[in-house]
Every structure is written in structure tokens, then in C-alpha cells.
Amino acid sequence: xxxxKKSLASNSKHGSVLVIGGGIAGIQSALDxxxxxxxxxxxxxxxxxxxxxxxxxxxxxxxxxAMCILAPKLVSTGxxxxxxxxxxxxxxxxxxxxGNFLVTINKxxxxxxESLCNGCGLCVExxxxxxxxxxxxxxxxxxxxxxxxxxxxxxxxxxxxxxxxSLIPVMQVINENYKYLPKSILAYIAQELEIPLSxxxxxxxxxxxxxxxxxGKHTLRVCMGTACHVRGSxxxxxxxxxxxxxxxxxxxxxxxxxxxxxxxxxxxxxxxxVVVDDEYYPISSSKVEDFLKKIIKEDEQIA
Amino acid sequence: xxxxxxxxxxxDNLQKEVTTKRDHNRRLITICNGTxxxxxxxxxxxxxxxDELKKQGVKDVSVLATGCHGFCEQGPIVVIRPENxxxxxxxxxxxxxIVSETIKKGKIIEELLYIDPKSGxxxxxxxxxxxxxxxxxxxxxxxEFIDPTSIEDYISIGGYKALVHILREKISPxxxxxxxxxxxxxxxxxxxxxxxKKWESAYKAxxxxxxxxxxxxxxxxxxxxxxxxxxxxxxxxxxxxxxIIGAYAVGAQQGYIYVRAEYPLAVEYFDxxxxxxxxxxxxxxxxxxxxxxxDIKIAKGGGAFVCGESTALMASIEGKPGEPRVKHIHGTTxxxxxxxxxxxxxxxxxxxxxxxxxxxxxxxxxxTEGSKGTKIFSLVGKINNTGLVEVPMGxxxxxxxxxxxxxxKNGKKFKAIQIxxxxxxxxxxxxxxxxxxxxxxxxxxxxxxxxGMIVMDxxxxxxxxxxxxxxxxxxxxxxxxxxxxxGLVQMHxxxxxxxxxxxxxxxxxxxxxxxxxxxxxxxxxxGATAPNPILTTLRYFKDEYEAHIKDKKCPAHVCKSLITYxxxxxxxxxCQLCAKKCPVEAISGKAKQxxxxxxxxxxxxxxxxENCKFKAVEVH
Numbered sequence: 030x031x032x033x034k035k036s037l038a039s040n041s042k043h044g045s046v047l048v049i050g051g052g053i054a055g056i057q058s059a060l061d062x063x064x065x066x067x068x069x070x071x072x073x074x075x076x077x078x079x080x081x082x083x084x085x086x087x088x089x090x091x092x093x094x095a096m097c098i099l100a101p102k103l104v105s106t107g108x109x110x111x112x113x114x115x116x117x118x119x120x121x122x123x124x125x126x127x128g129n130f131l132v133t134i135n136k137x138x139x140x141x142x143e144s145l146c147n148g149c150g151l152c153v154e155x156x157x158x159x160x161x162x163x164x165x166x167x168x169x170x171x172x173x174x175x176x177x178x179x180x181x182x183x184x185x186x187x188x189x190x191x192x193x194x195s196l197i198p199v200m201q202v203i204n205e206n207y208k209y210l211p212k213s214i215l216a217y218i219a220q221e222l223e224i225p226l227s228x229x230x231x232x233x234x235x236x237x238x239x240x241x242x243x244x245g246k247h248t249l250r251v252c253m254g255t256a257c258h259v260r261g262s263x264x265x266x267x268x269x270x271x272x273x274x275x276x277x278x279x280x281x282x283x284x285x286x287x288x289x290x291x292x293x294x295x296x297x298x299x300x301x302x303v304v305v306d307d308e309y310y311p312i313s314s315s316k317v318e319d320f321l322k323k324i325i326k327e328d329e330q331i332a
Numbered sequence: 333x334x335x336x337x338x339x340x341x342x343x344d345n346l347q348k349e350v351t352t353k354r355d356h357n358r359r360l361i362t363i364c365n366g367t368x369x370x371x372x373x374x375x376x377x378x379x380x381x382x383d384e385l386k387k388q389g390v391k392d393v394s395v396l397a398t399g400c401h402g403f404c405e406q407g408p409i410v411v412i413r414p415e416n417x418x419x420x421x422x423x424x425x426x427x428x429x430i431v432s433e434t435i436k437k438g439k440i441i442e443e444l445l446y447i448d449p450k451s452g453x454x455x456x457x458x459x460x461x462x463x464x465x466x467x468x469x470x471x472x473x474x475x476e477f478i479d480p481t482s483i484e485d486y487i488s489i490g491g492y493k494a495l496v497h498i499l500r501e502k503i504s505p506x507x508x509x510x511x512x513x514x515x516x517x518x519x520x521x522x523x524x525x526x527x528x529k530k531w532e533s534a535y536k537a538x539x540x541x542x543x544x545x546x547x548x549x550x551x552x553x554x555x556x557x558x559x560x561x562x563x564x565x566x567x568x569x570x571x572x573x574x575x576i577i578g579a580y581a582v583g584a585q586q587g588y589i590y591v592r593a594e595y596p597l598a599v600e601y602f603d604x605x606x607x608x609x610x611x612x613x614x615x616x617x618x619x620x621x622x623x624x625x626x627d628i629k630i631a632k633g634g635g636a637f638v639c640g641e642s643t644a645l646m647a648s649i650e651g652k653p654g655e656p657r658v659k660h661i662h663g664t665t666x667x668x669x670x671x672x673x674x675x676x677x678x679x680x681x682x683x684x685x686x687x688x689x690x691x692x693x694x695x696x697x698x699x700t701e702g703s704k705g706t707k708i709f710s711l712v713g714k715i716n717n718t719g720l721v722e723v724p725m726g727x728x729x730x731x732x733x734x735x736x737x738x739x740x741k742n743g744k745k746f747k748a749i750q751i752x753x754x755x756x757x758x759x760x761x762x763x764x765x766x767x768x769x770x771x772x773x774x775x776x777x778x779x780x781x782x783x784g785m786i787v788m789d790x791x792x793x794x795x796x797x798x799x800x801x802x803x804x805x806x807x808x809x810x811x812x813x814x815x816x817x818x819g820l821v822q823m824h825x826x827x828x829x830x831x832x833x834x835x836x837x838x839x840x841x842x843x844x845x846x847x848x849x850x851x852x853x854x855x856x857x858x859g860a861t862a863p864n865p866i867l868t869t870l871r872y873f874k875d876e877y878e879a880h881i882k883d884k885k886c887p888a889h890v891c892k893s894l895i896t897y898x899x900x901x902x903x904x905x906x907c908q909l910c911a912k913k914c915p916v917e918a919i920s921g922k923a924k925q926x927x928x929x930x931x932x933x934x935x936x937x938x939x940x941x942e943n944c945k946f947k948a949v950e951v952h
Contacts, residue, residue, distance in 0.1 A: 089814040090849050194631070196651035201593065201632055228652070235653035235810070236634025238593055254555035255750065255786045256712035258800050264938055271915065271935075292637060292804070294594055295558030297712035298368050298404035298719060307596070309371035315913060315939045 044068060047132055049120060052080025056102050063111035071106065072134060073116045079103060170216035181206065182214055191222055196232060200239060208244040245280040245287040247324060250304040254293030257300035261314060265301045266290065268317040285325070334483060334611040339621050340500045346612075347487055354488040359393045360413040361435070362476055363422070366400030366565055367558075367597055369407035373424065377408050380427040388431050399475040399566020399601075402720040403463055406446065411458060411476060418458040419444040449716065449738055463717045466736045468698070468706050471682050472722040475566035480601050483608040486569040492614055494688035495573050498580060499622040505535055508581040512684065515692035516704035521549055521640075521677035522752065522781040523857075524703070524770035530674055534582040534664040537672035544584040545668045547675040548575055549645060550591040550598065553637040554753025555804065557784030559708035559720050560678040564591070564598035567682070568605035572628070574681030576615065577688060579626045582674050587628040590645050593635060603630055637754075637808035640782075641856050642667075642675045644810065655810045656856035677782070679708060699725035703769035707780070713750075713787040714741045723768070730764040733787060744789040748872070752781030754801045754808075755861030757868030758794065777868040779861070793890035794873040795880050799827040801865035805858065816859030819850035823866060832893040835881035844870060889951040892936045896952050899940075901926045903948035910940035910949065 044067060048059045051073030059069045071078065082088075085095040106112055115134060122133040141152075153159065171179065182203065189198045199218055204210055210233055219226040233239045251266045266277065269288060273281050280287040296302045299311040305324065312320055337343050363369075363378050381395045401409045406420035412434060419430065419441070426444060433439040445454040446461055455461050478485035486492070498508065513528025534544060548571060552560040564571060575587050591599050606628055609615035617625045631649045638644045639654035646668045648654040667673025683705060687695045699705050703725040709732065712718050716738035723732060729749060733739070740746050748758040757778035759766065766772055770780050788797065806820040823846055826839050847863030854860045870877065879885050886894040899910075899919075904926040911919040911927055918934045921927030929940070941949040 085814075087814055089818040090846070090853075092815070092853055193651045194649055197634060197648065198632065201634070224651075231653050232634075232651070235655075236636050238633075238635035253804075255753075255784065255797075255800070256556045256718075258555075259713050259786065259788055259792050259797070261938075268915070268937065268939075291594060291635070292553060292808075293555035293557070294367075295552070295561050295710075296368055296371050296404075297556055297558060297710060298407070299371055300712075302371070309367075311371070313942065314937060315942050318915075 045070065047072065047130070050080070051075070051078030051114075051116065053082045053099060053102070055080070056099075056106050059106060059112050060102060060109065063109050067111065069109075069112045071112055071114050072118055072120055073114070074119055076117045076139070078106065078114065078116060170213065170220045173213040174217055178211075178214065179217075182217060186218070186221055193222075193224070196222055196224055196229065197236075200229075200233065204239055208248075209240040209242060212241070242280070243284075245284050246328075247285060247306055248287045248289060250289045250291045250294075251277070252292075252294045252296070252300065252302040252304070253290045254295075254297060254300070256297035257293075257302060260300040262301035264314040265303065265312055265317060268314045269303075269321070272318060272321055285328070286321075334608055336611065337613045337620060340496055343492070343496050343620060346484075347493070350484045350488040354485060357414045359435075360396055361393060361430075362396045362398050362411045362413060364399070364401045364407060364409040364476070365397040366404070366407075366562055367595075368400065368404035369409060370597075372407045372421075374408035376424055377410075377422050377427060380424055381410075381431070384427050384431045385435070388436065390431060390435055393435055396479055398478060399480045400562035400720060401476045402467075402469075402472060402562070402722075403461075403717065404720070405716070405718040410444075416458045417456055418446060418461065420446050463719065463721075463736055463738065466731065467722050468724045469722045470686060470698075470706055471563070471570070471679065472566070472708055472720065474570070475562070478567065480566055480568055481604050483569060483605070483612060483614075486567070490689065491569055491685075492573055494685040495576055495580075495614070496620065498577060498688065499620060499624065505581045505583065508577065508688070509535060511687060511692045512581075515687045515695040516699070517680065517683055517687060517695070518703060518770060519677060520679035520683070520707065520780075520783070522755070522779055524780060527676060527680055530664055530676070531578065531582050533662065534584075534672045534674045537665045539672050542583070543586070543669075543671045544582055545671055545673040546575055546579045546582065546584045546587045547645070547649070547668065547673060548587070548589040548678055548681055549640065549642070549675055550589055550595075550678045551633050551640040551645060552592060552595075552678075552782055553640045553808075554755075554782045554784045556712050556750075556786045557710045557753060557782045559710050559783050561592075561595045561598050562720055563678055563682055563708070564595070564602055568598075568602045569609070570682045570685060571602075571678055572605050572609055572615070574684035575628065576619070576626055577684050578674060578676070578681065580624055582672070584674070585626060587626065588631050588649055588668070589628060590631045590633060590639070590649060592633045594633075599630060599632060606630070636810070637804075638810045638856075638858050641858055643856070645675065646673065653810070655812045656858070658855060679783075700767060700769045702771050707768070707783060709783045709785045711737050711785050711787070713785075714744065714789040714792065715739070715787040716741055725769045726767045728765050728767055729759065732768070732785065733764065737787065740787065740789045744791065746787070747790050747792060748788045748794065750778075750786040750788065750797065750865075751784070752779040752864075753784050754805050755779060755857065755864055756781045756784075757864045758788070758797065758872065759868070760872040777864065777871060779864070791888055791890070793831075793886050793888035794869045794876045795827065795831055795886075796888075796890045798865045798869045799824065799831055802827060802862070805862045809858065809862075813853075813855035813859060815850045815853040816855070816862060819846055819854075819859075820862060822846060823850070823863070827866075830877065830880045831886070831891040833880070833884045833891075835877075837881060839881060840870065840874070840877055895936065896931060897929055897934060897936065897938070897941060898950050898952060899927050899929055900948045900950055903946050905946055905948075907945070909943055909945070913939050913943050915939065 046062050046067045047070045048055050049072050051071055059071045063069045082095050082099045088095050117139055118134050118136040121135050124131045185202045189195045215229050219229045273286055275281055275288055277288045277290050296309055303310050303312050365374050378397050408422050410419040410422050442454055448455055458464055474489055509528055509531045517527045518524040550560050633639050636654050639648045641656045642663050644654040644656040663673045696704055706722050706724050708722045711721050721736050748760050750758045759776050759778055763776055773780055802824045806824050809816045811817045826843055829835055847866050851860055851863050879887050889895050906924040908923050916933050916935050918930045919927050
């Protein structure tokens with residue numbers, strides 16, 4: 030450290046540090062640096078520092094309240110003589126090298142003189158435009174669907190019902206029909222079942238059986254249950270990955286295979302097991318190549 | 333289409349009719365059509381059997397496709413009644429001989445019999461096979477006698493008798509709850525909460541509009557456990573009857589069954605069971621004109637492990653993401669849609685009609701002081717007789733593994749048994765004489781869970797197993813609370829470092845510390861029990877962790893980064909099989925000359941090791 034410091038000291042431009050991002054990590058770094066005597070510029074793209082942490086309830090591993098940790102740090106950052114806050118700004122360019130950087134920052138217009146503002150909040154309260162109701166943009170999700178899709182989806186909704194507990198069944202049938210959940214259809218379901226689209230997406234991304242990306246012609250599901258694991262399923266998965274050149278959850282470029290893993294299929298006596306389009310196959314890593322070739326060959330024969 | 337029954341007399345008549353029609357001493361070929369046997373072409377064999385009987389002109393013998401018999405290792409299983417001749421591993425080519433020799437001439441085909449590995453004898457009858465005769469199959473035994481898609485079959489073995497008895501005699505809900513409490517039945521989902529107590533608090537709970545729910549938890553997410561599935565596939569009506577009785581006892585009008593979507597056959601059969609029960613008037617509005625109404629809906633899971641947790645399951649039924657909530661208030665007071673709800677496991681529900689029929693005194697006699705009745709376990713992993721076993725509580729692990737399970741595959745040495753799924757623990761050899769019940773398993777650091785028993789031999793690396801479970805739970809954590817979401821990632825990171833040879837001495841201590849924090853601070857049981865695999869493996873197999881960290885060796889030869897494959901020059905005959913099979917062409921050597929593995933190119937896939945016929949490939 031001392032050697033490094035000397036070499037820096039020989040250069041005329043030193044002693045100031047730019048910290049990018051005013052989240053908890055940025056704030057802590059800025060405070061530590063500033064306390065060690067460096068001049069710190071803290072750049073943040075939002076109008077104020079703090080980042081995501083104020084939105085959290087508890088923090089790991091001590092389960093302390095997030096705001097209780099953050100608030101004192103926010104105050105000391107604002108008051109520290111060595112820290113200069115550059116908020117509502119974007120970093121455009123960094124040039125130079127160790128000890129001699131030139132940074133371009135674009136400060137967006139705030140239309141408030143920061144040096145005079147004392148944060149009283151009167152302007153917010155008195156703004157006339159603030160309370161003007163904003164019209165939501167009405168969009169009929171029905172228009173985005175083709176007639177054929179509309180017919181299918183309407184039929185599904187009709188059989189499953191429009192109750193709140195119908196959302197998952199509707200999505201399951203659509204997932205089966207289309208092999209994934211098309212975005213336009215999700216928007217339409219949200220509209221028909223009168224459930225916020227955000228909640229529909231929450232459900233769609235929560236459950237592993239739903240896919241937002243189109244699946245391939247064949248879905249290979251490798252069982253990763255404990256019984257299959259101790260009998261060597263990880264090696265089977267590795268082999269399949271190597272042959273198809275995809276990771277699990279991905280589809281091959283030719284759209285033929287989608288590789289997925291499943292927790293347990295309950296066919297533990299046969300393990301390791303691979304399921305191809307609902308057919309169970311006991312397999313071992315040395316048979317993977319022949320197994321995949323067989324599927325491709327069968328496909329060609331049908332074609 | 334089944335005929336609608338209008339009153340109790342109609343039911344009695346139907347029962348008489350089907351009992352004579354479906355005499356269990358009639359000549360019958362039963363074949364297992366469970367998922368395990370179906371994967372081994374059980375369905376094809378069934379069809380061939382029917383065709384073959386017709387072709388050979390046999391008329392008085394019928395074929396019965398039943399649910400799981402439990403002995404999945406030997407599938408597809410065929411049992412010929414009334415003699416109960418047991419044939420295993422039936423292939424399509426065996427069908428012709430079964431009909432022409434056994435059915436027509438009564439001759440037993442020796443090649444299809446089960447061979448006792450201990451005595452080497454061919455065993456003809458089911459009752460002689462150690463796998464079966466060491467069990468006590470009070471729930472599961474019916475599977476092999478009935479067609480799961482026929483309500484008449486279920487009635488012919490005494491089905492719905494308990495329900496009709498309750499309705500006819502107008503037995504009060506409190507009396508039923510008393511019977512269940514007295515029987516000592518505890519929740520089979522794993523935690524072992526007394527069922528009677530749960531029902532009682534739901535019965536007493538007040539609901540403004542008098543709406544209450546019962547739920548059957550069939551989200552059997554534990555990897556390596558499939559007992560619930562086989563019960564639903566083999567005898568769905570027993571679960572249904574249990575639910576109807578439960579609903580009557582607590583005063584519920586609507587029931588749900590939450591089944592994993594990975595179990596399509598269970599969903600199909602249970603759906604059929606519901607339809608048939610509705611047709612004959614056992615389910616729906618005023619059941620058999622008793623004034624009691626109850627109906628059931630099926631909810632399919634979406635492949636989220638956490639949905640097996642009661643509050644997450646309820647959220648999922650409500651159409652929300654399956655995230656658990658804090659349980660200040662029990663589900664029995666405020667569960668599904670904030671109404672009093674009783675949630676029980678498939679097996680718990682199936683026990684209910686049995687207890688009503690045979691009395692709580694009879695049930696109490698089975699099992700130990702604290703745990704009554706039987707429990708179905710999935711005995712899987714490196715064991716000879718993989719399958720489902722139903723044993724009385726209190727049986728020792730040794731009995732299960734060595735008598736019923738037939739010991740370890742390929743004569744290897746037993747190392748540990750993992751009980752209770754990802755939340756359970758690994759129990760080492762010195763505890764093999766432990767009697768299985770809720771409390772003793774918890775004391776040993778494992779838990780009953782949904783009944784998965786995964787047997788591990790000397791070729792299983794315990795650090796790798798711990799990593800496997802932590803990885804599983806890391807992926808399945810719903811992400812709502814921080815200790816579980818972040819803690820599991822950290823623990824997985826440390827375990828990965830250890831298995832890849834970068835472990836540090838202080839890692840064991842750090843793991844222990846993290847495990848305790850996650851255990852104490854997680855929101856639901858998924859997180860609170862998540863460290864169990866780490867804690868038990870650390871408790872019983874610390875030496876393996878130390879071997880990974882200090883010696884950079886994996887004693888079980890599992891962790892890829894810590895092993896190397898070599899060819900024994902003395903054993904290699906130069907057959908070139910390994911060189912041909914090697915996916916990265918890392919093996920060199922001409923025909924009839926010893927081969928060599930290029931360690932730089934080797935990806936340690938183990939294919940050469942698997943394929944070598946002379947055992948010349950060694951792992952170090």
C-alpha cells in the first residue's frame with residue numbers, strides 16, 4: 030500500500046475518488062474513503078441516494094431493520110465535508126488511467142437550485158399539475174390476438190371459470206396447448222379475469238412448469254430426484270448438455286429439443302430417468318448419444 | 333355411467349351386488365399399471381394379455397389392471413389369482429407362455445419367478461417373498477385387488493361402508509373426532525401433528541358464513557418419495573372417502589386436492605373417482621339424502637416444492653404465487669380464503685375410513701407409544717428391492733433396509749440412509765437399530781417427512797449429498813424471507829468450494845454457524861429445516877468433509893474435481909472400447925496395446941469406467 034501511495038504521490042493529480050452508484054455499497058465506500066481523507070464524488074442516477082435498501086424490511090444475517098442501518102449513513106454522507114453528491118446524473122465517459130482519470134458526467138436538469146433548496150417540500154405541495162388525474166392508457170388486449178388464438182383461449186377460460194382460483198388452471202391449460210405462455214395471451218387473461226397483469230406475471234415466473242419462452246419440439250426432462258442423483262443423473266445431464274450444446278432451460282437452435290430438469294418423477298426404481306414428451310426412459314450417461322440419435326432418427330422417419 | 337343411489341338401502345343393494353359379482357376367488361390375472369411398471373411397458377403387456385386370452389380362446393379369465401403393487405424394482409408385476417402366483421419383470425414376449433402354460437395348464441413358469449437372493453430359491457407365491465411378508469399392508473394391500481378407475485371395485489372391498497355407517501347412524505361430528513383422537517393418528521405429511529386435535533380446532537373454529545374447507549395435500553415434492561402418488565393411482569376412493577368423513581366431522585362444504593402436475597396419472601384417476609362418486613351420489617348435494625353436502629375440486633401444482641407447505645399451498649389454490657405466510661394464526665382458524673381449513677396428507681386421509689371401520693382400539697395396537705398405525709415409505713437409492721413398503725411404526729431401520737429391502741445393490745457396504753426428503757437428515761450405520769417413529773427420527777436429526785428413504789452405499793459422497801439438497805432448496809426457495817434466500821446461496825457456495833477442492837479449514841465452522849442462523853430465522857419450515865442435511869452430515873460424517881478440505885480427496889470418488897481416472901496397465905487388454913466411447917477422445921492406444929488417458933483432455937465423465945468390461949479403469 031505504501032509503495033503504491035508513493036507512486037501516486039509523485040503524480041500531481043490524486044487524492045480524489047469517484048464512487049459510482051449511491052446504493053448502500055456506494056454510500057459505505059464513500060464514507061470509508063472520505064474518512065481516510067480522500068475527496069469523494071458520489072454519482073447517482075436517481076434524484077436521491079439510498080438505492081434499493083430502504084425498500085427492504087430486514088437484512089441478512091442479523092435480521093436488523095434495513096432503514097435503521099441505512100438512515101444514519103445517509104445523513105453522514107450528506108453532511109460529510111469530503112463527499113460531494115452528484116445526484117440525478119449519468120456517467121458518460123471515463124478516460125485516462127490509474128491516478129489520472131477524466132470523467133464526463135451529464136447532470137440532468139432539476140430546475141431547482143440545489144445550493145439554495147432546504148428540502149422544505151412546499152413546491153411539491155403547491156404544484157398545480159401534481160393533482161391532475163392522469164388518464165390510464167386503455168388498451169384492449171383482445172386486439173393483439175389472432176382469431177384462432179382468441180377462440181382457443183376463450184374456450185379455456187370458459188371451462189376453467191373466471192374465479193380467482195381459475196388463474197393457475199387457465200395458465201396450465203394454455204401452457205400445455207402452446208408449450209409456453211405467449212405474452213399477448215397473458216395480457217388477455219389478465220384483462221378477462223380482472224387480475225392485474227403484474228400478478229399474472231408473478232405467477233408465471235414463480236412456478237417452474239410455466240415457460241415464457243417457446244419450447245422446442247421435444248422436451249427432455251431429466252429427473253434430478255435424490256434416488257436418480259445417487260445413481261448418477263448429474264452425469265446424464267452433463268452428457269445431454271454437451272451433446273445438445275445447451276444449458277438446462279434452453280432450446281436448441283434448430284428448435285428440436287428443450288432441456289429441463291425436474292425434481293422427482295417418482296420412478297425411482299428406474300433411475301436415472303429421462304422423460305421425453307411424457308414417455309419415461311431409464312438411461313445412463315454412456316447411452317445418451319445413442320438415445321438422442323434415436324429420437325432424431327424417429328423424427329426423420331415420420332417426416 | 334353409474335346409477336344414482338337415492339338412499340342407504342340402495343347402497344346396501346349395490347354393495348351386495350358387486351361383492352358377488354367381483355368375487356375375489358375368481359380366476360384373474362392382475363397386472364400392475366402404476367407409473368413405475370408402465371415405464372417398463374406395463375400397459376403394452378396388459379393389452380397383449382387381453383388379446384392373447386381372446387386368441388387362445390380363454391373366456392372365464394379376466395385381466396385386471398391395478399395400481400402400484402409396491403415392488404417397483406421387479407416390474408411389470410403379474411399376479412395370477414386365486415393361487416397368487418407371482419411373476420416379475422414380464423416382457424411382451426412372455427405373454428403367450430403365461431396364457432398357454434399357467435392359465436390353461438396350471439404350470440408354473442420358473443424363469444418368471446422371483447429368486448430369493450439369500451437362499452437362491454425360486455419363490456412361487458407372493459406371501460413367500462421377504463419383500464412382502466415383512467410388511468404390514470393395511471392401506472396399500474388393497475391396491476393389488478382393485479381397478480382404481482372403478483368405484484364398484486372399491487365398494488366390493490368394503491369401500492364407503494364407513495361413510496354410510498356414519499350417515500345412517502347419525503354419528504355426531506364430535507364422536508368421529510373422538511374416534512380419530514383416540515386412535516392416535518398423526519399427520520403423515522411429516523410433522524406428525526395429531527389429526528384429531530387438528531380436526532377439533534377446525535370444528536370449534538367459528539366462521540361467519542359457516543364456510544369451512546378440507547384440503548388433501550398431494551404435493552409430494554420430496555425427491556425420492558412417491559408413496560402418495562401410488563396411493564392416489566392405486567386406490568383413489570379411499571382418500572376420497574377419508575376426505576368426505578373429515579368434511580362431515582369439521583363441517584366443511586368444499587374440499588380441494590392439490591396434486592403435483594408431474595403426476596398426470598394420479599390426477600386422471602382422482603378426477604375419475606370424483607366423477608364416479610358424484611354419479612352414484614356419494615359426493616355432491618345431500619349425500620344419499622342425508623342432508624350433508626360436500627364437493628371436491630382438483631388443483632394442479634405448478635412445480636414449486638414450497639407449495640407442499642400448508643400456507644403456500646393455500647395461496648397457490650387461491651391463484652397466487654405459492655409463498656408461505658407467518659403462522660401466528662393456524663390454518664384451522666384462518667386458512668384458505670381466511671376460512672377454517674383442515675389440511676391433511678393423502679396417507680392421513682386414507683387412514684380415516686380404516687379407523688372408522690375397524691375401531692380406534694384396533695388401530696391403537698399397531699405401532700409405538702407415540703406413533704400409531706403404519707407408514708408407507710419409498711425405499712429407493714442403492715438398494716436391491718426398490719419400491720414402496722408399508723411398515724408398522726416402531727420397526728427398525730435395519731429390518732427395512734436388510735429384510736424388506738434385501739440389502740445394498742451389488743454387495744456394497746451400507747453407508748447411510750437419508751430420511752425425510754431435503755428437510756430430513758442422513759442417518760449412519762450405527763443408528764440402524766433405531767425404531768422408526770416420529771420422535772426417534774427427530775432425535776437422530778432426521779424427520780419422518782413424506783416417507784422417502786434413500787439408501788446410500790460407500791460410493792455416495794456425503795458432502796455431495798449435502799450440496800445436492802442445499803442446491804435443491806436454493807432453487808426452490810420462494811425468496812420471500814432473506815435467511816432462506818441468501819443463506820442457502822452462501823451455504824451452497826461454501827459446499828461447492830469444498831467439493832471442488834478449494835475448501836478452507838474454517839469452512840466447517842462457518843457452515844455450522846450459517847446453518848444455525850438459517851434454522852432459527854426462516855419464515856417457514858422449508859428454510860427452518862433446510863440446514864438439516866448439512867447438520868446431520870457434519871454430525872455423522874465430519875471425516876469426509878475433512879478429507880475434502882485437508883487431503884483434497886473425495887473418499888467416495890464422486891466429486892469430479894478431486895478424482896482422476898487411470899487405466900491399469902495390467903488389466904487392460906487393449907480392446908479399444910473405452911477409446912471409442914470417450915466423448916473427448918482423451919484415450920489413446922492401439923488395438924491390443926494398453927491404453928492411456930490424457931489427463932488434460934479428460935472431462936471426468938466416467939463413461940470409460942462404466943464401459944470397461946475388464947475393470948481396468950480405476951478412479952483415484
